[in-house]
Structures are given as structure tokens and as C-alpha cells.
Amino acid sequence: MDFIFFLGRLHVLVLHLPIGIIVALFALEWLSRKEKYRYLQAAAPFLWGAMGLTAIATVVLGYLHFSEGSFSGLSGDQHRFFGTVTAVVAAGVALLRVGKFADSYKPLFFPASVVLLVLISITGHYGGNLTHGSTYLVEYAPQPLRSLVGLEAKHKLTSVKEADPFVDVVGPILRAHCQGCHNEDKKENSLVLTTYAGVMRGGESGKVVVAGNTELSELLRRISLDPSDDEFMPAEGKPPLSAQQRDIIRWWIAAGAKNGGTVGDLEVPPELQKALSAELGVSF
Numbered sequence: 443m444d445f446i447f448f449l450g451r452l453h454v455l456v457l458h459l460p461i462g463i464i465v466a467l468f469a470l471e472w473l474s475r476k477e478k479y480r481y482l483q484a485a486a487p488f489l490w491g492a493m494g495l496t497a498i499a500t501v502v503l504g505y506l507h508f509s510e511g512s513f514s515g516l517s518g519d520q521h522r523f524f525g526t527v528t529a530v531v532a533a534g535v536a537l538l539r540v541g542k543f544a545d546s547y548k549p550l551f552f553p554a555s556v557v558l559l560v561l562i563s564i565t566g567h568y569g570g571n572l573t574h575g576s577t578y579l580v581e582y583a584p585q586p587l588r589s590l591v592g593l594e595a596k597h598k599l600t601s602v603k604e605a606d607p608f609v610d611v612v613g614p615i616l617r618a619h620c621q622g623c624h625n626e627d628k629k630e631n632s633l634v635l636t637t638y639a640g641v642m643r644g645g646e647s648g649k650v651v652v653a654g655n656t657e658l659s660e661l662l663r664r665i666s667l668d669p670s671d672d673e674f675m676p677a678e679g680k681p682p683l684s685a686q687q688r689d690i691i692r693w694w695i696a697a698g699a700k701n702g703g704t705v706g707d708l709e710v711p712p713e714l715q716k717a718l719s720a721e722l723g724v725s726f
């Protein structure tokens with residue numbers, strides 16, 4: 443099984459080939475309609491052949507990658523559907539383009555490249571949601587864009603005391619470090635860490651945050667292990683939390699894992715005041 447998973451992960455590498463090739467084909471089919479660039483046509487069968495083959499290879503590897511089993515949710519289904527359609531269309535057009543009668547289908551190839559460009563963009567969009575979470579792209583975007591994917595307005599803070607303990611403090615830390623594997627579409631161990639509800643719901647092994655109890659909070663245990671430990675989070679050598687961020691999460695759990703209200707309502711020991719101030723970039 444390991445070898446299948448190994449091959450499957452090559453999906454994220456190989457997928458860039460059909461993307462690059464279709465962009466080149468779109469430009470080629472468009473330009474070569476003009477007399478001046480007609481000579482580009484000579485490269486078209488080769489590129490279409492490469493497009494068809496790499497698109498199929500990407501989808502085959504995609505199915506192997508899917509067999510790892512941690513992908514579920516709407517984006518996963520849509521990514522799979524559009525990816526498969528893309529490969530089927532690409533392979534079909536490639537066959538016409540490299541075939542003997544390519545000349546008789548000539549008017550077809552430019553529109554086909556447009557259709558494929560659109561299909562591959564949709565596929566890539568859902569794939570991006572899977573690997574980074576749907577909020578990744580717009581985390582730092584202007585608020586109207588953030589609202590579109592349901593991200594709450596960040597408060598314009600003038601002091602740490604005004605900050606909401608989850609929305610402004612803990613939520614962004616977890617999103618930055620954990621959402622690649624614990625989002626609505628890719629939920630390792632059924633755990634979603636992009637929302638307060640998800641954090642408090644927990645994962646397969648039960649609650650990961652027990653308000654007021656740092657000992658029983660699996661999330662805190664996972665981020666506090668030695669980074670070489672198999673259970674350390676974030677997994678797979680992803681950038682770990684800083685000691686300061688760990689202290690903040692420990693304090694947040696001890697103080698009742700609050701969402702709503704302000705840091706000013708809570709008891710904050712002096713070392714933590716400093717940590718919070720550094721993390722949020724405003725004075726306490």
C-alpha cells in the first residue's frame with residue numbers, strides 16, 4: 443500500500459504538466475490562426491499528444507492519491523469529477539489532433555483549448571481548496587472577499603485587551619499551521635481546525651480541546667511533543683508553532699477556550715501579555 447501512496451503523492455507534482463501545456467496550447471492555437479504564426483501549427487500535434495497523456499497520468503495518480511482516504515467532502519468530489527472530465531476531453535481532442543484527419547477538425551482545436559483551460563481552472567480551484575483549505579487564498583484579502591468564504595471580520599486592534607481570544611488570537615494561529623490537513627474537505631482523523639466549532643467538536647479520538655483542562659487537551663499535547671515524535675503536530679515536517687504560540691494556546695485552553703468576549707476579560711499573566719503583544723503586533 444505504501445508504494446501506491448508514494449505514487450499517489452506524485453499527483454501533486456505531475457499535475458503541473460497538463461496545466462502548463464494547455465496554457466501553451468491555448469496561445470498556440472490562438473496565434474496560429476494568423477498567417478504570421480501559422481508555422482506554430484507544426485508543434486500542435488506533439489503538444490496535444492503530451493496534453494492528453496499527462497492529463498491521463500495526472501488523473502490516474504489522482505485516484506491513487508485519493509486511496510489514502512483522508513479526502514472527503516464536496517471539494518474532493520468536485521475535484522475528482524472535473525479532473526476526470528478534463529482528462530477525457532483532453533485525450534479525445536489529442537486523438538483527433540494527432541490523427542490522419544486533423545485538418546478536417548481544424549476549427550475545433552482553438553475552442554477545445556479554451557474549454558480545457560476553463561475545465562482545468564475549475565479542477566485546480568477545487569484541488570487548491572483540498573490542499574490548502576478554502577480560506578487559504580483569501581486569508582489576507584480585503585474583507586469583502588474574506589466574507590465570501592465565511593471568514594469573520596478581523597478586528598482592527600489598538601490593544602491586545604480588545605482582541606477576541608479565538609477570532610483574533612488562536613484561530614489565525616491554527617489556520618496558519620493546521621488548515622492544510624484539517625479543513626472541511628481534508629479532515630485528517632475527522633478533525634477540522636479552521637473554525638471554533640470544529641476545534642471544539644474534536645476528531646476521531648474525541649475532544650481535542652477540553653476548556654479549562656490543559657492535561658486532557660489532546661491538541662495541546664500534540665503541539666508540545668518533540669518534533670521528531672510521530673504524533674507531533676503539525677505533521678510531515680510542516681512549520682511548527684513557535685514556543686510563544688504554544689504558550690498562547692495553553693493559556694487560552696486554561697482560561698476556558700473562549701470564543702467571543704475579549705482578552706481583557708480574562709486573567710493574563712505578565713509573560714503572556716508580552717507573548718500576546720508580540721503575536722498580535724499591538725501593545726497590551
Ligand code: HEC
Binds near residue numbers: 647673
Ligand atoms: C501535514 C498534515 C497535517 C498538518 C499540517 C496537521 N496535522 Fe494534525 N493530523 C494529521 C494526521 C495525518 C493525523 C492523523 C494521524 C495522527 O493521529 O497522528 C492528525 C491528527 C491530529 C490530531 C488527533 C485527532 C484525533 O482525534 O485523533 C490532532 C489533535 C491534530 N492532528 C492537531 C493538529 C494541529 C493542532 C495542527 C496544527 C498545529 C495539525 N494537526 C496540523 C496531519 C496533519
